[in-house]
Amino acid sequence: MKHYLSAGDLSRPDAEALLQRAQALKVEWKHDGHPELLLRGKTLALVFEKPSLRTRVAFEAGMTQLGGHGSYLSANDIDMGGRESVPDVARNLSRWVQAISARVFNHATVETLARYSSVPVINALSDREHPCQALADILTLQEHFGQLQGLRLAYIGDGNNVCHSLLLLGATLGVNVRVACPFDYRPDPEILALAQQRAAESGATIAISAVPQEAVEHADAVYTDVWASMGQEHEAIRRRQVFQPYQVNTELMALAQANAVVMHCLPAHRGEEITAEIMDGPRSVVFDQAENRLHVQKALILTLLGM
Ligand code: CP
Numbered sequence: 001m002k003h004y005l006s007a008g009d010l011s012r013p014d015a016e017a018l019l020q021r022a023q024a025l026k027v028e029w030k031h032d033g034h035p036e037l038l039l040r041g042k043t044l045a046l047v048f049e050k051p052s053l054r055t056r057v058a059f060e061a062g063m064t065q066l067g068g069h070g071s072y073l074s075a076n077d078i079d080m081g082g083r084e085s086v087p088d089v090a091r092n093l094s095r096w097v098q099a100i101s102a103r104v105f106n107h108a109t110v111e112t113l114a115r116y117s118s119v120p121v122i123n124a125l126s127d128r129e130h131p132c133q134a135l136a137d138i139l140t141l142q143e144h145f146g147q148l149q150g151l152r153l154a155y156i157g158d159g160n161n162v163c164h165s166l167l168l169l170g171a172t173l174g175v176n177v178r179v180a181c182p183f184d185y186r187p188d189p190e191i192l193a194l195a196q197q198r199a200a201e202s203g204a205t206i207a208i209s210a211v212p213q214e215a216v217e218h219a220d221a222v223y224t225d226v227w228a229s230m231g232q233e234h235e236a237i238r239r240r241q242v243f244q245p246y247q248v249n250t251e252l253m254a255l256a257q258a259n260a261v262v263m264h265c266l267p268a269h270r271g272e273e274i275t276a277e278i279m280d281g282p283r284s285v286v287f288d289q290a291e292n293r294l295h296v297q298k299a300l301i302l303t304l305l306g307m
């Protein structure tokens with residue numbers, strides 16, 4: 001694996017090895033920090049066209065903890081595609097840094113960066129995928145339930161970037177993923193086809209419906225995300241109406257397993273896609289997911305750098 005643009009870039013053994021590495025880094029960090037600073041002298045560029053809390057801080061803190069440095073470049077700094085073409089940004093950065101993480105509007109931008117970069121490129125969220133998030137989510141499930149094979153994950157809401165990466169990584173690792181979303185907001189058919197193929201190989205199942213109650217029934221984990229993603233703010237009012245029946249609340253959670261966990265990639269809008277009661281309740285693992293961003297992103301950088 002040269003770059004990590006999609007959760008589908010990981011084979012099952014690659015994904016398992018990466019999660020194991022993340023878990024080991026987590027344990028090591030909690031005990032002694034990292035005695036061996038594997039990324040000493042190395043720099044990760046963070047090219048971000050959109051805001052971020054978790055992804056940015058997890059990359060920057062992760063680099064620092066491993067002895068390296070994260071260099072953050074906002075849209076204001078480099079205006080990718082405006083001040084300078086995407087290929088030229090990639091060619092320049094490749095001369096100074098050891099890896100590039102990029103948060104972009106169009107998925108094609110991370111693909112172009114990867115095409116012209118001689119160093120690994122990581123998708124830090126695009127309109128199509130959020131593959132770093134999916135790694136943290138799956139690690140959280142593995143820690144919580146002890147195993148992934150056969151777990152039932154219900155994703156409720158918009159068939160968006162977060163949903164796409166979860167479908168791909170979940171299916172690869174044997175997690176049964178049931179998505180409930182309004183008809184016009186279903187996941188991309190190409191992603192679904194790949195997820196189905198991965199599920200056939202791993203023994204998992206994938207199901208899409210418009211009925212949240214159906215998806216949540218007997219689920220071990222119930223996941224939701226904002227109804228309007230970054231860049232879709234102008235659609236927020238319409239989306240609030242369409243997605244209202246897809247709110248994750250106490251009533252819906254009552255249909256899941258008694259020990260089911262609630263997941264959200266954050267930031268969350270309490271009172272919209274999730275009620276405050278559920279988000280802040282005892283079943284919520286949202287801050288474990290957030291913490292795990294750190295551990296998986298460190299594992300990812302080390303893996304991509306062949307370390
Ligand atoms: N979940 C997530 O990616 O958060 P940020 O947008 O704050 O990075």
Ligand code: NVA
Nearest residue numbers: 160162229230265266
């Ligand atoms: N789907 C959301 C995820 C934010 C982490 C977005 O793209 O804005």
